[in-house]
Amino acid sequence: MNGLRIERRGAPSAALVWGVSLGAVAVAMLGTGLLFAAFGVAPLEAARVIVERTILDARGASEVVRRAIPLMLAGVGLTLAFRARFWNIGAEGQLLIGAVAAAGVALFVDLPGVLTIPAMFVVGFLAAAAWGLGPALLKVRLGVNEIITTLMLNYVAIYLVRWLVNGPWKGSSLSGFAYSDRFDAAAILPTIGTTRLHWPTLVLAVLAAVAVAWLLARTRFGFEVRMMGESPEAARYAGVDFFRTTLILVLVSAGAAGLAGVGEVAGIHHRLVDPGSLSIGYGYTAIIVALLARRNALAALVTALFLGWVAASGDVMQVALRLPSQITGVVQGLVLLCIIAAEPILEYRLVRAPRRAATPPDAAGPEAT
Amino acid sequence: MPPSSGPQARPPLLELRGVTKRFPGVVANDAVDLRVRRGEVHALLGENGAGKTTLVHMLYGLQAPDEGALLMDGEPLALRSPRDAKAAGIGLVAQHFHLARRHTVAENLALALPDTPAWFPTRHLARRVDALAERYGFEVDLRARVATLSPGERQRVEILKALLQGAEALILDEPTSVLTPQEAHRLFDVLGRMKQEGRGVILISHKLDEVLAVADRVTVLRGGRVVAQVDATDTDAADLARHMVGREVRRGREAAPRPAGDVRLSVRDLHVGDAAGEPRLRGVHLEVRAGEIVGVAGVAGNGQAELTQVLTGLRTPTAGRIELDGADVAGEGVRDLFARGVVHIPEDRNDMGVAGGMKVAENLVLRRHRQAPFAKGRMVDWRAVDAHAEGAIRDYAIATPSRDAVTRNLSGGNVQKVILARELGGETGLVVASHPSYGLDVAATELTHDLLREQRDGGAAVLLVSEDLDELLDLADRIVVLFRGEVTGVVDAATATREAIGLLMAGDRTPLGGAPDAPSATANDPANDPANDPANDPAAGAGAE
Numbered sequence: 001m002n003g004l005r006i007e008r009r010g011a012p013s014a015a016l017v018w019g020v021s022l023g024a025v026a027v028a029m030l031g032t033g034l035l036f037a038a039f040g041v042a043p044l045e046a047a048r049v050i051v052e053r054t055i056l057d058a059r060g061a062s063e064v065v066r067r068a069i070p071l072m073l074a075g076v077g078l079t080l081a082f083r084a085r086f087w088n089i090g091a092e093g094q095l096l097i098g099a100v101a102a103a104g105v106a107l108f109v110d111l112p113g114v115l116t117i118p119a120m121f122v123v124g125f126l127a128a129a130a131w132g133l134g135p136a137l138l139k140v141r142l143g144v145n146e147i148i149t150t151l152m153l154n155y156v157a158i159y160l161v162r163w164l165v166n167g168p169w170k171g172s173s174l175s176g177f178a179y180s181d182r183f184d185a186a187a188i189l190p191t192i193g194t195t196r197l198h199w200p201t202l203v204l205a206v207l208a209a210v211a212v213a214w215l216l217a218r219t220r221f222g223f224e225v226r227m228m229g230e231s232p233e234a235a236r237y238a239g240v241d242f243f244r245t246t247l248i249l250v251l252v253s254a255g256a257a258g259l260a261g262v263g264e265v266a267g268i269h270h271r272l273v274d275p276g277s278l279s280i281g282y283g284y285t286a287i288i289v290a291l292l293a294r295r296n297a298l299a300a301l302v303t304a305l306f307l308g309w310v311a312a313s314g315d316v317m318q319v320a321l322r323l324p325s326q327i328t329g330v331v332q333g334l335v336l337l338c339i340i341a342a343e344p345i346l347e348y349r350l351v352r353a354p355r356r357a358a359t360p361p362d363a364a365g366p367e368a369t
Numbered sequence: 370m371p372p373s374s375g376p377q378a379r380p381p382l383l384e385l386r387g388v389t390k391r392f393p394g395v396v397a398n399d400a401v402d403l404r405v406r407r408g409e410v411h412a413l414l415g416e417n418g419a420g421k422t423t424l425v426h427m428l429y430g431l432q433a434p435d436e437g438a439l440l441m442d443g444e445p446l447a448l449r450s451p452r453d454a455k456a457a458g459i460g461l462v463a464q465h466f467h468l469a470r471r472h473t474v475a476e477n478l479a480l481a482l483p484d485t486p487a488w489f490p491t492r493h494l495a496r497r498v499d500a501l502a503e504r505y506g507f508e509v510d511l512r513a514r515v516a517t518l519s520p521g522e523r524q525r526v527e528i529l530k531a532l533l534q535g536a537e538a539l540i541l542d543e544p545t546s547v548l549t550p551q552e553a554h555r556l557f558d559v560l561g562r563m564k565q566e567g568r569g570v571i572l573i574s575h576k577l578d579e580v581l582a583v584a585d586r587v588t589v590l591r592g593g594r595v596v597a598q599v600d601a602t603d604t605d606a607a608d609l610a611r612h613m614v615g616r617e618v619r620r621g622r623e624a625a626p627r628p629a630g631d632v633r634l635s636v637r638d639l640h641v642g643d644a645a646g647e648p649r650l651r652g653v654h655l656e657v658r659a660g661e662i663v664g665v666a667g668v669a670g671n672g673q674a675e676l677t678q679v680l681t682g683l684r685t686p687t688a689g690r691i692e693l694d695g696a697d698v699a700g701e702g703v704r705d706l707f708a709r710g711v712v713h714i715p716e717d718r719n720d721m722g723v724a725g726g727m728k729v730a731e732n733l734v735l736r737r738h739r740q741a742p743f744a745k746g747r748m749v750d751w752r753a754v755d756a757h758a759e760g761a762i763r764d765y766a767i768a769t770p771s772r773d774a775v776t777r778n779l780s781g782g783n784v785q786k787v788i789l790a791r792e793l794g795g796e797t798g799l800v801v802a803s804h805p806s807y808g809l810d811v812a813a814t815e816l817t818h819d820l821l822r823e824q825r826d827g828g829a830a831v832l833l834v835s836e837d838l839d840e841l842l843d844l845a846d847r848i849v850v851l852f853r854g855e856v857t858g859v860v861d862a863a864t865a866t867r868e869a870i871g872l873l874m875a876g877d878r879t880p881l882g883g884a885p886d887a888p889s890a891t892a893n894d895p896a897n898d899p900a901n902d903p904a905n906d907p908a909a910g911a912g913a914e
């Protein structure tokens with residue numbers, strides 16, 4: 001019987017990686033179209049409306065970028081953690097903690113005006129980094145699975161923010177609303193024109209991506225991080241200090257998510273708000289950003305823009321197409337699903353099986369050399 | 370020999386006629402002719418990539434030839450699957466056993482038989498197995514779980530399986546790689562009995578001495594072609610090696626040019642426990658001098674892995690002293706020891722020796738990236754890394770498409786060359802080499818051995834852990850034998866016999882006059898492991914067989 005056989009391939013080429021990634025996204029978009037049809041919205045018409053209001057419209061485009069900013073920062077941080085196979089699922093909580101710390105500085109610390117914003121970023125970074133410290137220590141010292149600890153800490157962070165805005169930090173002027181007081185002008189980030197594009201955070205995100213890419217490619221630390229991710233046994237043999245390396249990379253990864261949180265409170269909300277409004281799941285979407293970027297920090301800038309576009313399109317779908325708000329989550333889920341489903345294409349290839357051969361996988365192929 | 374009824378007149382048991390098998394870009398077998406007669410052990414020799422495995426796959430129905438014919442007892446044979454092969458009377462004992470580890474021997478045998486009843490599958494087995502076991506001198510506990518069996522015992526189960534399936538021609542793929550010399554002898558006795566019964570055996574091996582001792586005929590494959598087909602009595606090891614490699618191969622001992630120097634490594638009363646706290650090394654004493662190769666022999670799992678891990682800093686000893694040039698280094702990590710010149714050719718070359726997904730150039734500096742010229746402060750100087758890679762690829766003849774190729778895609782021999790180039794390319798004080806030639810072909814093995822000798826001659830102390838006794842006898846000056854975490858003896862490699870080492874490997878100290886080896890006898894010796902298994906087995910094995 002003639003048939004096909006699955007075979008492991010070598011390193012996939014860059015073209016193949018791009019092609020497969022774009023293909024996965026295309027399949028996800030196709031699925032989204034079917035979803036639209038199911039809701040009684042003509043897919044092509046929907047696409048036209050979305051493109052018109054997100055990409056072709058200046059204000060719409062600015063919304064895409066402003067949605068992308070937190071995704072870039074958190075996503076870039078995650079590419080670093082994921083390179084070492086530290087599966088940080090806690091960017092959401094780390095982002096919130098960064099926002100809390102920045103709000104704390106804005107609300108309660110008296111600083112000269114020009115220092116307020118830098119102080120908020122620094123404290124936000126450090127607080128989020130400290131939030132990531134627990135899972136990092138538990139992993140390297142006791143072997144506790146970081147996926148569980150980082151994920152669980154998200155809920156702790158969510159309830160911490162909720163408690164703060166309903167309790168001790170609840171605004172004096174806003175009885176009835178779960179907000180903190182509004183920040184002083186010195187604690188508010190400038191935006192471009194009348195848009196909500198807080199450009200200092202965008203600059204920071206690009207710098208973070210460049211820094212992480214440089215760290216991985218050029219430094220001994222980055223080399224060791226990649227070693228840990230590629231082969232923990234080889235890293236142990238090479239004398240990599242797992243404790244120190246994991247700690248540093250988690251601090252950077254979590255800290256970057258914290259910066260995203262600072263940007264959201266200082267650039268968009270200007271106060272600490274309910275966690276559900278503060279982050280529309282940026283920390284989780286950032287996981288897709290990092291994976292779609294294939295753990296490449298610079299590519300994460302591009303994939304963050306793409307998922308920022310998905311999020312901004314979600315707003316359009318709600319307003320202009322009257323689709324439920326959950327549709328954004330469904331589209332993101334589709335994208336992630338397609339990327340993961342496409343992964344085997346990068347690792348294996350189909351070849352024609354030898355004639356009349358019943359080949360168990362371990363006996364296939366020519367003599368191993 | 371009567372001309373009419375002689376073996377020449379009868380068709381051979383198994384015959385390949387002009388068999389060719391092509392894969393994209395390579396001719397794996399090129400017009401191969403092979404005749405295996407009844408009552409014959411036919412050895413198939415060849416380097417990695419010579420086409421042995423493809424040939425076996427075709428004989429066992431895993432692949433179909435593109436051209437040529439397969440005949441059994443003169444009848445053409447079309448094998449579409451291993452099932453057909455088994456039905457035709459062809460059995461295979463693969464290198465990696467195909468047994469369900471959690472199941473008993475009886476269950477595994479029942480699984481392999483076509484006429485096993487659906488209910489109580491193992492009930493009718495005992496009688497058949499007993500008869501076979503008696504005929505071949507097997508001892509098999511049908512109720513034992515496969516996981517608890519030694520490699521030798523598992524192999525006997527595989528052979529039993531093939532015999533129960535009615536194998537007239539049995540193919541054995543590298544059968545002795547997991548056995549002690551004594552176990553290998555028992556295997557050869559079994560093969561002898563199969564010969565007497567008129568069955569045929571195809572023995573795939575790269576151990577030349579073994580082939581010469583057991584086989585009647587030898588076929589040598591190189592590059593997919595048969596390059597020699599000779600009677601075992603008409604050839605010798607050097608001749609066969611030349612056919613395999615296609616050129617003259619040096620074999621045998623080569624003494625060091627000058628006597629060994631000062632003690633470089635001194636291990637005193639070393640104890641190591643595993644993760645569960647079970648002792649893995651129990652009071653080991655060991656010395657390696659500069660300019661000397663000390664071999665460590667033992668059946669797998671007797672503490673060799675733990676010894677190399679402790680010496681290279683991958684594991685912390687529970688007690689004892691490790692001195693390097695007089696300094697106590699016990700408990701130091703990989704990094705410190707590497708900086709002291711302790712290099713390591715690890716047993717697990719694909720997962721530990723290299724990071725498979727990284728570039729060849731990166732793997733060539735995997736442990737040296739903290740040293741000049743590769744480190745520039747906290748940066749890596751990639752230009753120096755690349756320049757070094759170009760040099761190493763040239764000097765060690767590493768076959769790779771480029772220095773940027775993914776290391777995982779290299780062949781085993783070339784991965785080992787990457788490791789050798791990295792570990793031996795710098796300053797070395799102590800070389801710890803663990804199974805350095807395992808799975809390598811003759812040429813790569815030769816290179817590995819040359820490099821280790823070079824290290825010795827250059828004044829390094831070399832500790833060579835191997836399960837290949839020929840390798841140890843060829844290379845080492847002294848051989849330390851480990852059994853259950855203890856040193857059962859130290860022998861001079863120039864005068865030691867394989868048999869003596871084999872007994873020591875099984876924990877029997879009679880080769881040393883029965884007296885326990887003075888320094889390694891420890892107080893906890895009798896306290897451990899009540900006689901539950903192999904302890905008394907080897908003595909019986911050696912006496913009886």
